[in-house]
Amino acid sequence: MTSLRDWGSTLGKWTGRPVARVQKDSGDPEVGRIRKAARAAEWTAVREILEARPESEDRTELLWAVADTEEVERWMPGVIRAEPDAALPRIVAGFRFITWGWEARTGAYAKDVSRERFELFHARLRSSEEWLYEAAEREPGWISPWYGLQITARALSAGPVVARRRFEATVRRAPHHVGAHQQYLQQICAKWGGSHEEMHTFARDSVLAAPGGTRLGSLVPTAHIEQWLSLDEGEDTAYMRRPEVTRSLLEAADHSYRHPDFERRGSWLGVLNTFAMAFSLAGERDAARECFRATEGRVTESPWDYLNGASPAMAYRKHRSAAGR
Structure with a gap:
């Protein structure tokens, strides 16, 4: 099993910088195949692709x-x-x-x-x-x-x-279903009638209750980004630069993508992109650079569309450059 530190060691020997492109399929080739079948109204092909992916694998x-x-x-x-x-x-x-x-x-x-x-x-x-x-x-x-x-x-x-x-x-x-936790985090956001405190507690508790290497790690940076979005200009930057925000991001990173059991499957690109943006906003250049290196230029629309809805890849490139990658 390859950990992020192993990828970083390998990628560190390469001096080029990959072109940043929005990844529509999270690296899963079946996504493109099933879209093609759906556009052609080929139910047999759609069903075969879905049935080949057990419910237990999401x-x-x-x-x-x-x-x-x-x-x-x-x-x-x-x-x-x-x-x-x-x-x-x-x-x-x-x-x-x-x-x-x-x-x-x-x-x-x-x-x-x-x-x-x-x-x-x-x-x-x-x-x-x-x-x-x-x-x-x-x-x-x-x-x-x-x-x-x-x-x-x-x-x-x-x-x-x-x-x-x-x-x-x-x-x-499915106790550690990523999508279910993401949806519930949105449910308890302040903008949907919840609170920042409830949101952060849920995010941290969910991550730490999951096995090491969990993709639920992205809940913590997502929660901080949600609070950042709710603040006025100036207050948002001050919030992300708080030491306790950095500590919580690093704690979640250690239990998620930095853990040796983290695997490049499912929503792994979203995890790295979300941490990359959060660390960038927090001014943690080293941690952000680590995430950018591991994504190899593959950009997920969320959360970068918060910074540039028209071009998430442009927002990614801007912050990757700022991190010195």
Whole structure:
């Protein structure tokens, strides 16, 4: 098993600097394959790719790749009718109706979204919940339906009790599910009715309760970035430069990507990119440079889109240069 320190040792011998490019598939070639199959409405191929990725290994990235594909909602109902007892088509429909709902709402501020768009948004999310509940009934041990239901709970303002129950339902089936924890962290953010204190406690406790090398490590920098976003200019920089913020980032890094059991699989690129941005904002150039080196120029849209929504790669390059990489 190769640790980040091993990668750093190898990469340190190379004097070039890779071109920074946004990585749409997190390094997983199956993401591109399943997108192509979804665009062609080839359900057999989509199903084969999903079934080859066991629930225990987290299918959510593949499901989102299908869900982000236009017109999936047109042909999935036919698949469901043809396979009335199958859970998988219902999960795909559930995920698609989430993204289709957000397409109706758009990314505008709530005050700028029309009543008609909000009604369509909510209608599609309610349809998503129906598909996901039906999938959960057919496959009680599966994780994906409950993960999807976490998202609809927040979008439909179902409240903290429902949100907590759905998070718990997900982690009962997969205690260290990265997506489930990311969704619950958003749920308890101050902007969604929670608090900074609750958010930071949840992030730290979740990371330290997981085995060494956990990809949950990104929860800690994500929480600090969330608080940084909530502050006015000047206050945001002062917050990120606090010694206790740096200490918490280093603690999480040691239990996550710096641990010898950390593996380059799943959402590993997101972990490194999130730490890279947080360490950059904290002024920790050495730690940031370590993360930039390990990403090898592969950029994830989040969290860099917070700095430059039009070009996450440009934000990445700017901070990589500032770190001396």
